[in-house]
Amino acid sequence: KNQVEQSPQSLIILEGKNCTLQCNYTVSPFSNLRWYKQDTGRGPVSLTIMTFSENTKSNGRYTATLDADTKQSSLHITASQLSDSASYICVVSGGSSNTGKLIFGQGTTLQVKP
Amino acid sequence: GAGVSQTPSNKVTEKGKYVELRCDPISGHTALYWYRQSLGQGPEFLIYFQGTGAADDSGLPNDRFFAVRPEGSVSTLKIQRTERGDSAVYLCASSPTGPKDTEAFFGQGTRLTVV
Numbered sequence: 001k002n003q004v005e006q007s008p009q010s011l012i013i014l015e016g017k018n019c020t021l022q023c024n025y026t027v028s029p030f031s032n033l034r035w036y037k038q039d040t041g042r043g044p045v046s047l048t049i050m051t052f053s054e055n056t057k058s059n060g061r062y063t064a065t066l067d068a069d070t071k072q073s074s075l076h077i078t079a080s081q082l083s084d085s086a087s088y089i090c091v092v093s094g095g096s097s098n099t100g101k102l103i104f105g106q107g108t109t110l111q112v113k114p
Numbered sequence: 115g116a117g118v119s120q121t122p123s124n125k126v127t128e129k130g131k132y133v134e135l136r137c138d139p140i141s142g143h144t145a146l147y148w149y150r151q152s153l154g155q156g157p158e159f160l161i162y163f164q165g166t167g168a169a170d171d172s173g174l175p176n177d178r179f180f181a182v183r184p185e186g187s188v189s190t191l192k193i194q195r196t197e198r199g200d201s202a203v204y205l206c207a208s209s210p211t212g213p214k215d216t217e218a219f220f221g222q223g224t225r226l227t228v229v
Protein backbone atom coordinates (compact mmCIF):
# COMPACT_ATOMS: atom_id res chain seq x y z
CA LYS A 1 0.00 0.00 0.00
CA ASN A 2 1.30 3.47 -0.90
CA GLN A 3 1.77 5.38 2.35
CA VAL A 4 3.56 8.43 3.71
CA GLU A 5 4.36 8.57 7.42
CA GLN A 6 5.64 11.66 9.21
CA SER A 7 7.24 12.22 12.58
CA PRO A 8 6.96 13.76 15.01
CA GLN A 9 3.23 14.45 14.96
CA SER A 10 3.84 17.78 16.71
CA LEU A 11 6.82 19.79 17.83
CA ILE A 12 7.39 22.87 19.97
CA ILE A 13 10.66 24.79 19.70
CA LEU A 14 11.97 28.17 20.78
CA GLU A 15 12.46 30.95 18.29
CA GLY A 16 15.93 30.85 16.78
CA LYS A 17 16.40 27.11 17.25
CA ASN A 18 16.74 24.54 14.47
CA CYS A 19 14.54 21.50 13.95
CA THR A 20 14.25 18.50 11.66
CA LEU A 21 11.06 16.83 10.50
CA GLN A 22 11.01 13.28 9.16
CA CYS A 23 9.10 11.56 6.38
CA ASN A 24 9.12 7.87 5.43
CA TYR A 25 7.25 6.60 2.39
CA THR A 26 6.39 3.32 0.74
CA VAL A 27 5.14 4.76 -2.56
CA SER A 28 6.29 2.85 -5.61
CA PRO A 29 7.09 3.72 -8.32
CA PHE A 30 8.32 7.06 -7.11
CA SER A 31 8.11 10.28 -9.12
CA ASN A 32 8.86 13.14 -6.76
CA LEU A 33 8.64 14.20 -3.12
CA ARG A 34 7.38 17.57 -2.00
CA TRP A 35 7.28 19.39 1.30
CA TYR A 36 4.39 21.77 1.82
CA LYS A 37 3.76 24.34 4.53
CA GLN A 38 0.16 24.83 5.56
CA ASP A 39 -0.78 27.76 7.75
CA THR A 40 -3.97 27.41 9.77
CA GLY A 41 -6.98 27.99 7.57
CA ARG A 42 -4.94 28.19 4.37
CA GLY A 43 -4.13 25.83 1.54
CA PRO A 44 -0.74 24.09 1.38
CA VAL A 45 2.13 26.04 -0.17
CA SER A 46 5.07 24.25 -1.75
CA LEU A 47 8.49 24.58 -0.09
CA THR A 48 10.62 22.09 -2.04
CA ILE A 49 10.23 19.43 -4.70
CA MET A 50 12.78 16.67 -5.27
CA THR A 51 12.97 13.97 -7.88
CA PHE A 52 14.68 10.60 -7.60
CA SER A 53 18.09 11.93 -8.57
CA GLU A 54 18.16 14.82 -6.11
CA ASN A 55 19.22 14.26 -2.54
CA THR A 56 19.11 17.78 -1.16
CA LYS A 57 17.35 21.01 -1.98
CA SER A 58 17.20 24.30 -0.14
CA ASN A 59 14.69 27.12 -0.06
CA GLY A 60 15.95 29.85 2.24
CA ARG A 61 16.02 28.51 5.79
CA TYR A 62 14.39 25.25 4.66
CA THR A 63 16.57 22.35 3.51
CA ALA A 64 15.06 19.07 2.38
CA THR A 65 16.96 15.83 1.96
CA LEU A 66 15.94 12.68 0.16
CA ASP A 67 17.32 9.15 0.39
CA ALA A 68 15.54 7.22 -2.34
CA ASP A 69 17.20 3.96 -1.28
CA THR A 70 15.81 4.02 2.25
CA LYS A 71 12.70 5.99 1.15
CA GLN A 72 13.24 8.68 3.72
CA SER A 73 13.17 12.45 3.57
CA SER A 74 13.78 15.17 6.11
CA LEU A 75 13.00 18.88 6.28
CA HIS A 76 15.47 20.94 8.29
CA ILE A 77 14.45 24.41 9.43
CA THR A 78 17.27 26.71 10.47
CA ALA A 79 17.01 29.66 12.85
CA SER A 80 13.27 29.24 13.31
CA GLN A 81 10.95 32.22 13.32
CA LEU A 82 7.51 32.67 14.83
CA SER A 83 6.07 32.66 11.31
CA ASP A 84 7.34 29.10 10.83
CA SER A 85 4.51 27.92 13.09
CA ALA A 86 2.41 25.79 10.75
CA SER A 87 1.75 22.25 9.63
CA TYR A 88 4.44 20.74 7.40
CA ILE A 89 3.22 18.06 5.04
CA CYS A 90 5.30 15.55 3.11
CA VAL A 91 3.72 14.60 -0.21
CA VAL A 92 4.86 11.87 -2.57
CA SER A 93 3.87 11.69 -6.21
CA GLY A 94 4.00 8.26 -7.73
CA GLY A 95 2.11 5.00 -7.65
CA SER A 96 0.30 4.36 -10.94
CA SER A 97 1.82 6.05 -13.97
CA ASN A 98 -0.80 8.70 -14.58
CA THR A 99 -2.79 9.10 -11.43
CA GLY A 100 -3.65 12.39 -9.83
CA LYS A 101 -3.11 10.95 -6.40
CA LEU A 102 -0.51 12.96 -4.60
CA ILE A 103 -0.12 10.89 -1.46
CA PHE A 104 -0.05 13.09 1.62
CA GLY A 105 1.41 12.43 5.03
CA GLN A 106 -0.61 13.46 8.04
CA GLY A 107 1.67 16.41 8.69
CA THR A 108 3.86 17.65 11.54
CA THR A 109 2.48 20.58 13.48
CA LEU A 110 5.28 22.95 14.41
CA GLN A 111 4.86 25.63 17.04
CA VAL A 112 7.63 28.20 17.45
CA LYS A 113 7.54 30.04 20.75
CA PRO A 114 9.26 33.34 21.60
CA GLY B 115 -6.60 34.49 -12.09
CA ALA B 116 -3.53 34.97 -9.95
CA GLY B 117 -4.17 31.89 -7.85
CA VAL B 118 -6.63 29.10 -7.18
CA SER B 119 -9.81 30.54 -5.73
CA GLN B 120 -12.41 28.56 -3.81
CA THR B 121 -15.85 29.69 -2.77
CA PRO B 122 -17.39 29.84 -0.32
CA SER B 123 -14.61 29.90 2.24
CA ASN B 124 -16.98 28.57 4.87
CA LYS B 125 -20.23 26.68 4.52
CA VAL B 126 -22.51 25.48 7.28
CA THR B 127 -25.33 23.19 6.24
CA GLU B 128 -27.87 20.94 7.88
CA LYS B 129 -27.58 17.19 7.70
CA GLY B 130 -29.35 15.88 4.64
CA LYS B 131 -28.97 19.05 2.57
CA TYR B 132 -27.22 19.44 -0.78
CA VAL B 133 -24.11 21.61 -1.15
CA GLU B 134 -21.95 22.83 -3.99
CA LEU B 135 -18.35 23.92 -3.59
CA ARG B 136 -16.68 25.92 -6.35
CA CYS B 137 -13.07 26.01 -7.53
CA ASP B 138 -11.57 28.54 -9.96
CA PRO B 139 -8.17 27.20 -11.03
CA ILE B 140 -5.25 29.20 -12.30
CA SER B 141 -6.01 30.33 -15.83
CA GLY B 142 -4.67 27.93 -18.43
CA HIS B 143 -4.14 25.00 -16.04
CA THR B 144 -5.61 21.86 -17.55
CA ALA B 145 -5.29 19.68 -14.46
CA LEU B 146 -7.55 20.21 -11.45
CA TYR B 147 -7.66 18.19 -8.24
CA TRP B 148 -10.03 17.99 -5.30
CA TYR B 149 -8.86 16.88 -1.86
CA ARG B 150 -10.58 16.56 1.51
CA GLN B 151 -8.76 17.35 4.74
CA SER B 152 -10.16 16.31 8.09
CA LEU B 153 -8.99 17.97 11.28
CA GLY B 154 -5.42 17.01 12.13
CA GLN B 155 -4.97 14.94 8.98
CA GLY B 156 -3.26 15.40 5.66
CA PRO B 157 -5.39 15.96 2.57
CA GLU B 158 -6.97 12.90 0.94
CA PHE B 159 -7.44 12.65 -2.79
CA LEU B 160 -10.98 12.80 -4.15
CA ILE B 161 -10.87 13.38 -7.92
CA TYR B 162 -8.61 14.61 -10.70
CA PHE B 163 -9.75 16.35 -13.89
CA GLN B 164 -7.78 16.56 -17.09
CA GLY B 165 -9.61 19.24 -19.04
CA THR B 166 -13.33 18.56 -18.89
CA GLY B 167 -13.07 14.88 -18.04
CA ALA B 168 -12.53 13.13 -14.74
CA ALA B 169 -9.30 11.19 -15.30
CA ASP B 170 -9.41 9.59 -11.85
CA ASP B 171 -12.38 9.68 -9.50
CA SER B 172 -11.33 6.75 -7.35
CA GLY B 173 -11.08 8.90 -4.23
CA LEU B 174 -14.74 9.89 -4.12
CA PRO B 175 -16.03 8.16 -0.97
CA ASN B 176 -19.49 7.24 -2.26
CA ASP B 177 -22.15 8.17 -4.79
CA ARG B 178 -23.26 11.19 -2.77
CA PHE B 179 -20.16 12.95 -4.05
CA PHE B 180 -19.94 14.20 -7.62
CA ALA B 181 -17.79 16.77 -9.39
CA VAL B 182 -17.98 18.48 -12.77
CA ARG B 183 -15.79 20.70 -14.87
CA PRO B 184 -17.97 21.36 -17.94
CA GLU B 185 -15.74 23.88 -19.73
CA GLY B 186 -12.37 22.74 -18.52
CA SER B 187 -11.86 25.61 -16.12
CA VAL B 188 -14.17 26.11 -13.12
CA SER B 189 -15.06 22.95 -11.21
CA THR B 190 -17.91 22.27 -8.82
CA LEU B 191 -17.87 19.57 -6.15
CA LYS B 192 -21.39 18.50 -5.30
CA ILE B 193 -22.40 16.63 -2.16
CA GLN B 194 -25.90 15.22 -1.80
CA ARG B 195 -27.65 14.26 1.45
CA THR B 196 -24.79 15.62 3.52
CA GLU B 197 -23.76 13.76 6.65
CA ARG B 198 -21.91 15.03 9.72
CA GLY B 199 -18.91 12.94 8.65
CA ASP B 200 -18.61 15.08 5.52
CA SER B 201 -17.45 17.98 7.67
CA ALA B 202 -13.93 18.83 6.55
CA VAL B 203 -11.91 21.34 4.58
CA TYR B 204 -12.24 20.71 0.86
CA LEU B 205 -9.13 21.78 -1.01
CA CYS B 206 -8.79 22.37 -4.73
CA ALA B 207 -5.50 22.47 -6.61
CA SER B 208 -4.50 23.02 -10.21
CA SER B 209 -1.39 22.38 -12.25
CA PRO B 210 -0.39 23.23 -15.82
CA THR B 211 -0.66 19.83 -17.49
CA GLY B 212 -1.07 16.89 -15.14
CA PRO B 213 0.17 14.78 -12.21
CA LYS B 214 3.75 14.76 -13.41
CA ASP B 215 3.94 18.54 -13.08
CA THR B 216 6.45 19.51 -10.46
CA GLU B 217 4.07 21.98 -8.86
CA ALA B 218 0.44 21.96 -7.89
CA PHE B 219 -1.09 25.16 -6.55
CA PHE B 220 -3.70 24.95 -3.82
CA GLY B 221 -6.62 27.17 -3.00
CA GLN B 222 -7.37 28.21 0.56
CA GLY B 223 -10.07 25.59 0.89
CA THR B 224 -13.76 25.55 1.76
CA ARG B 225 -14.52 24.59 5.34
CA LEU B 226 -17.72 22.56 5.30
CA THR B 227 -19.57 22.00 8.55
CA VAL B 228 -22.59 19.71 8.59
CA VAL B 229 -24.75 20.19 11.68
